[in-house]
Amino acid sequence: MSKPVFKDIDLSAQPKRQMHTPPDSPEKTTHMEFPIHHKKTDSVGSRHSRQDSRGHKKRASLEHNLTIPLSPRGTSHNTIEVPALRSPDADTTQFMHHLSASPSTKERRVSRNSFGAALPIPKSKRQSRLSSVTYPTEEALKSGKASPPLASREILTSQVQDVLSHKVKKAKNMAFVFDIDGVLVHGDRLIPEGKRTLEMLNGDNQLGIKIPHIFLTNGSGKPELARTEQLSKILKNPISTEQFIQSHTPMRALAEYYSTVLVVGGEGYRCREVAEEYGFKDIIVPNDIIAWDESIAPYRVFTEEERASSRPRDFSKINIDAILVFSDSRDYATDMQIIVDLLRSENGRYGTIAADPVSQRIPIYFSQGDLLCPTEHPIPRMSQGAFRIGLEAMYKALTGVELERVVYGKPELATYKYADEVIASWMDQLHGEERVPQNVYMIGDNPASDIVGGNMYGWNTCLVRTGVFQGGDNDEENPANFGVFKNVWEAVTTACRKELGDDFVFKWDERVVNPLLHDSHAASAVEV
Ligand code: G3P
Ligand code: MG
Secondary structure, three states, X not given: OOOOOOOOOOOOOOOOOOOOOOOOOOOOOOOOOOOOOOOOOOOHHHOOEEEOOOOOEEEEOOOOOOEEEOEOOEOOOOEEEEEOOOOOOOHHHHHOOOOOOOOOOOOOOOOOOOOOOEEEEEOOOOOOOOOOOOOOOHHHHHOOOOOOOHHHHHHHHHHHHHHOHHHHHHHOOEEEEEOOEOOOEEOOEEOHHHHHHHHHHOOOOOOOOOOOEEEEOOOOOOOHHHHHHHHHHHHOOOOOHHHEEOOOHHHHHHHHOOOEEEEEOOOOOXXXXXXXXXXXXXXXXXXXXXXXXXXXXOOOOOOHHHHHOOOOOOHHHOOOOEEEEOOOOOOHHXXXXXXXXXXXXXXXXXXXXXXXXXXXXXXXXXXXXXXEEOXXXXXXXXXXXXXXXXXXXXXXXXXXXXXXXXXXXXXXXXXXXXXXXXXHHHHHHHHOOOOOOOEEEEEEOOHHHHHHHHHHOOOEEEEEOOOOOOOOOOOOOOOOOOEEEOOHHHHHHHHHHHHHOOOOOOOOOHHHHOHHHHHHHHHHHHHO
């Protein structure tokens, strides 16, 4: 029997929670081991505090001798810090032999860059989230598009669910976690099986039951409500913010630690909006800096419209506390220039160059690390991971030292732990039971994020062929433990058959369950 693959990580600092899948569950499929090299560490509470160069209190972090800031309230009551899966070291080390301007002689020095080996996530999944659950409109009901009316449908479903209570129990003991890009959509284009799959899980099935599912995407760049509304339209199924996690969603926890932040990426100023919703107090975007001094970005054509929506001020008088790359950069040249300027500066003060590039460096966080993203274009496009690696290389070439950074998103443990909270909360909304079902299925198209993360977390993993993965029988490095499927419908129906029986019907048919017609024969009728 495989052991839990996060076994090497000391989770003693985390609140105790029932894991959804017992380590020695007889039903578990084989999980692949993933090389995690974290040392056993002190718990959060046992970290010592000390002063940084500005006299602020800092804590020694879990490894790498990094220091992390104390939250403004001392010990945070609203966040938990989850050990990082990935090393804070830049990924470019292996590529950097000939690139550095002053290579090899500098040893690693103590840096206060980031949490190093811990990613804070919100303790509660319900923090200021705006619900976007939608229900059929009067018009839809009248036109018959949302039939049958809720009341009669409820009566029918409760009757069939009474008769088939053993299947109901199993349906409430499973959950699906959907990747979005490459599984349900390509950019703004629907993958047709995605719509049908969601209809079935939303009740168009033999039991008329909502089978729990959440969405866990490395996508980003918009407030959760805006993105769920957009996806609801594309997928023609209601998607609530309460069942939705973008790559930057757990990063709201960082608002407890940093006040003045540079937020990078995304269309227009949507990421400023995201950061505002997350509670960051003082938010700066690259255009604010260009509007202050256009010569910072020599290749940028800065429009009057952009100037009008910018918020310039004298950035030579402000210390930026942290850089948060929330989404894909829309202008690599400008964003990289500004980020490198700040990383090289003295404590985030624009226009300075730190004497020591490490100890005075401000932290940088990325919301996810995917190299590629499937889009409408036939060949997947470069994503935030590619941007980050370029940045790491530039930074190393210019300073001679590695960039230490933190990367959220799949396959980070922090993201999966947060997903667990969201599943439990969504179960509560759907079925009045706040718990994580035992059989969780991750449906993804990217072996290096969806699948490896799901495997490590003890979930069943399904790899689909509609996105990044275009390989053979299974991915060689990160094989999906439940299998590889043509599309999301094939994956979900296979999982449902395993949990609910081969005879499970993927269609609600009121004629079959109408009690007026079938009465005491309902049980045998619905099982046909
Ligand atoms: O890699 C970028 C992002 O769009 C991927 O999203 O839904 O496949 O995790 P998703
Ligand atoms: Mg994907």
